[in-house]
Amino acid sequence: MPSTNVIETHEIAKTYGQFGALHGVSLAVPTGSVFALLGASGAGKTTAIKILLNLSAATRGTARVLDVDSRAMGPAVLAQIGYVSENQAMPARLRVHEFFDYLRSCYGSWDRTLEDRLRDQLRLPPKRRIGELSHGMRLKMALACALPYRPRLLILDEPLSGLDALARDEIIDGFLLDAGRMSVLISSHELDEVERFATHVAFLHEGRLLFQGSVTALAEHARPLLQGADTKPAEARTSLRDIFVAMVRAARSAT
Amino acid sequence: MIARIFKKDWILLWPMVMLVTAIQTLLEWSDYDLSVINANAAAVDLIRPLTVAWVLGIAALVVAVVHQDPIPGVEQDWLIRPIKRTDLLMAKMLFLLATISMPMMVLNLVHALAIGFPFADVIGVIVYKELYTFVFLILPLMALGAATRNLTELTLLGAGLVIAYAACLASSAYFWGTARCPTCGSGLVWQQHLLQHVELGVGAVVVLSLQYFRRRTPVSRVLILLAAAALVFVQLPWAAAFAIQQRLSGHADAPTGVNVAVAGALTVENPDTPQRSARRQATRALMNGDVDQAFGYLERGGGGASTRLEIPLEAHGLAADELLLVDRGAAHLGDANRVLYRRDPIEEDPGLLSPPAMQTGATPDVPRQTIRVPSALLTNHAAEPRELTVDYWLTRMKVIEEHRLPALDGELRSPEAGVCRSHLEEDIVLLQCRRVGPGQFCLSATLYGPDGAHDAEARRCLPDYRPYMPAYVFVLSYFSLELPVRDHTGAAHYAVDPADFDRSYLVFKIYGQRAHFTQSVGPVRVGG
Numbered sequence: 001m002p003s004t005n006v007i008e009t010h011e012i013a014k015t016y017g018q019f020g021a022l023h024g025v026s027l028a029v030p031t032g033s034v035f036a037l038l039g040a041s042g043a044g045k046t047t048a049i050k051i052l053l054n055l056s057a058a059t060r061g062t063a064r065v066l067d068v069d070s071r072a073m074g075p076a077v078l079a080q081i082g083y084v085s086e087n088q089a090m091p092a093r094l095r096v097h098e099f100f101d102y103l104r105s106c107y108g109s110w111d112r113t114l115e116d117r118l119r120d121q122l123r124l125p126p127k128r129r130i131g132e133l134s135h136g137m138r139l140k141m142a143l144a145c146a147l148p149y150r151p152r153l154l155i156l157d158e159p160l161s162g163l164d165a166l167a168r169d170e171i172i173d174g175f176l177l178d179a180g181r182m183s184v185l186i187s188s189h190e191l192d193e194v195e196r197f198a199t200h201v202a203f204l205h206e207g208r209l210l211f212q213g214s215v216t217a218l219a220e221h222a223r224p225l226l227q228g229a230d231t232k233p234a235e236a237r238t239s240l241r242d243i244f245v246a247m248v249r250a251a252r253s254a255t
Numbered sequence: 256m257i258a259r260i261f262k263k264d265w266i267l268l269w270p271m272v273m274l275v276t277a278i279q280t281l282l283e284w285s286d287y288d289l290s291v292i293n294a295n296a297a298a299v300d301l302i303r304p305l306t307v308a309w310v311l312g313i314a315a316l317v318v319a320v321v322h323q324d325p326i327p328g329v330e331q332d333w334l335i336r337p338i339k340r341t342d343l344l345m346a347k348m349l350f351l352l353a354t355i356s357m358p359m360m361v362l363n364l365v366h367a368l369a370i371g372f373p374f375a376d377v378i379g380v381i382v383y384k385e386l387y388t389f390v391f392l393i394l395p396l397m398a399l400g401a402a403t404r405n406l407t408e409l410t411l412l413g414a415g416l417v418i419a420y421a422a423c424l425a426s427s428a429y430f431w432g433t434a435r436c437p438t439c440g441s442g443l444v445w446q447q448h449l450l451q452h453v454e455l456g457v458g459a460v461v462v463l464s465l466q467y468f469r470r471r472t473p474v475s476r477v478l479i480l481l482a483a484a485a486l487v488f489v490q491l492p493w494a495a496a497f498a499i500q501q502r503l504s505g506h507a508d509a510p511t512g513v514n515v516a517v518a519g520a521l522t523v524e525n526p527d528t529p530q531r532s533a534r535r536q537a538t539r540a541l542m543n544g545d546v547d548q549a550f551g552y553l554e555r556g557g558g559g560a561s562t563r564l565e566i567p568l569e570a571h572g573l574a575a576d577e578l579l580l581v582d583r584g585a586a587h588l589g590d591a592n593r594v595l596y597r598r599d600p601i602e603e604d605p606g607l608l609s610p611p612a613m614q615t616g617a618t619p620d621v622p623r624q625t626i627r628v629p630s631a632l633l634t635n636h637a638a639e640p641r642e643l644t645v646d647y648w649l650t651r652m653k654v655i656e657e658h659r660l661p662a663l664d665g666e667l668r669s670p671e672a673g674v675c676r677s678h679l680e681e682d683i684v685l686l687q688c689r690r691v692g693p694g695q696f697c698l699s700a701t702l703y704g705p706d707g708a709h710d711a712e713a714r715r716c717l718p719d720y721r722p723y724m725p726a727y728v729f730v731l732s733y734f735s736l737e738l739p740v741r742d743h744t745g746a747a748h749y750a751v752d753p754a755d756f757d758r759s760y761l762v763f764k765i766y767g768q769r770a771h772f773t774q775s776v777g778p779v780r781v782g783g
Contacts, residue, residue: 053334103336106259
């Protein structure tokens with residue numbers, strides 16, 4: 001029976017020599033959600049995503065993506081996943097239009113109209129070589145390459161870092177607030193931005209999962225932690241940042 | 256998908272492809288213009304640097320196309336695209352076939368046709384050569400590319416390989432000396448080369464499979480280093496190689512009717528200078544880069560003074576058009592009860608053994624087998640007789656084609672010779688041949704004047720029994736023979752008058768392998 005989650009991990013761990021990057025993380029990303037994987041730099045977000053996409057093998061534990069074990073993920077599953085990362089190495093010497101030409105043949109469900117719309121909207125210069133694009137333009141390019149085949153699952157690894165405010169708004173307003181039938185997993189350390197569109201969140205701290213659940217559940221979960229904490233006046237809405245800070249402090253005091 | 260990946264790689268690499276094709280074209284032109292056709296001096300000078308450029312260009316192109324979609328790493332775009340690994344690998348192979356093998360095939364074909372070889376004779380050999388090059392050169396280079404992410408990693412892996420290979424070679428030479436490669440320096444070494452090629456080909460397939468279908472980079476890198484060690488340490492034993500050669504000749508068990516015997520008294524020469532000289536010679540050999548020779552000197556000189564024994568040899572039962580090649584000799588010296596000293600192989604080659612009728616001159620040169628033995632074995636017990644036996648591994652050669660052509664600007668075309676031309680070059684008549692497929696390694700030619708007088712026969716027999724074409728670059732093999740015809744100093748006498756050269760002719764013989772067999776000579780009594 002198909003799962004109601006697009007992503008499920010069970011106790012995944014990853015070590016690099018003596019260093020443990022992930023310690024038994026179990027995640028469940030519900031279908032249709034915009035799931036924000038949050039944590040400071042080095043918390044293990046990118047490691048978790050690389051395991052989900054079978055780019056890296058977990059030291060232990062299992063991960064299932066779109067009901068398939070991530071280690072056995074083949075072209076059929078990858079055709080339903082869009083991935084955008086700030087570190088994504090696209091062929092630098094290809095021109096923008098040449099890369100789109102190339103990708104079109106990879107996906108049976110490629111929507112040329114959507115591609116044209118995205119390229120217009122993101123103002124991607126067709127003749128420019130990918131290697132000559134700015135960081136922000138490359139991220140937009142990666143996003144424009146991840147959407148025209150209408151993936152069931154969009155995985156975004158730190159898509160907002162290093163972008164100017166205008167570009168952030170374009171991406172958030174243009175794509176994430178209107179995810180539609182897509183499920184989205186987005187990793188970020190920009191907690192304030194994520195708050196605008198996330199339906200579910202998970203907090204990672206030093207490779208350990210502190211919380212996961214809906215934004216509503218998070219508020220309930222965080223209330224005891226925030227009582228007496230030096231945050232904002234009671235009448236003010238508690239932000240993701242405040243909750244995250246409180247959780248990290250609690251985790252540190254527990255250890 | 257294969258076509259799309261191919262197109263993408265073409266867009267990225269076409270300037271490099273053009274450069275490699277240009278190098279290939281220049282190299283083929285140089286080879287065409289080199290010898291048989293024009294003997295163009297510029298072509299002669301170009302061929303070596305162009306060959307180096309060709310190898311580097313091919314290596315760079317192979318690695319570049321693999322590195323367009325690198326295997327190691329987690330950030331490359333293709334990993335998150337729905338691309339079948341098989342399609343990716345096939346696209347890369349197809350690209351290399353189309354950009355390296357196909358142009359080379361066309362150039363080889365045009366070259367061969369320009370010289371006048373029929374299409375039907377050439378095409379099969381060309382296809383075979385391209386497959387050979389693809390499997391044993393291009394695939395191993397692809398494997399190196401697939402085990403690295405970029406040029407830096409490739410350089411580091413390459414340096415590691417060179418160091419590992421050199422360390423293996425040095426330790427092999429240290430522990431086994433000249434015995435480290437039993438077939439080296441003989442006509443059977445092709446079997447060792449083939450074994451090494453098979454190791455490379457199989458290793459490449461394993462590494463490519465591991466990388467493209469499992470992405471096991473650390474394992475692949477260890478395998479590549481192990482393959483470098485295997486190239487040095489996996490050696491075909493001499494007896495096995497000779498048995499294979501016998502099987503291939505199809506005369507493994509046939510009686511030869513040939514007998515090699517001692518042709519006179521054994522000569523014992525005074526002891527050679529011992530260790531000090533040997534060390535000096537070994538050092539000199541090492542400085543010249545000849546590890547085998549250096550170890551040979553040390554082995555000979557290491558045990559103190561040595562004595563040279565010389566045995567005159569003769570061959571009975573050879574027909575007038577036959578020769579006997581000594582592939583290897585092994586000597587053992589002992590008394591009636593036991594072997595006291597063994598030298599296997601004997602470094603000194605007695606040369607070709609031919610029927611007496613073929614030997615020219617008033618006092619024909621008798622082939623002599625020289626063997627160095629420790630002097631102590633002969634002097635410490637001088638009263639006790641010693642017996643020397645020599646085991647030989649021999650190849651019987653027979654004339655397979657005989658031709659007559661003008662000594663100056665003569666031309667010959669035949670299946671075994673290919674296309675041959677003769678011309679005078681200062682004091683020699685040079686006979687040069689090009690042939691599709693493997694070259695001929697045993698040739699002789701005699702210059703005859705119009706009156707029937709003739710110079711001494713010139714021969715060149717450098718055993719190479721390989722049944723296949725060994726080259727990566729060219730489909731035409733080259734072989735030649737030089738006949739000295741005059742000496743301005745007057746030290747040498749030639750029967751044919753240079754004034755008659757334009758009416759003189761060459762009798763040119765090509766020898767082919769007939770049978771490989773073993774035979775013992777002796778025992779020969781030494782001292783006592």
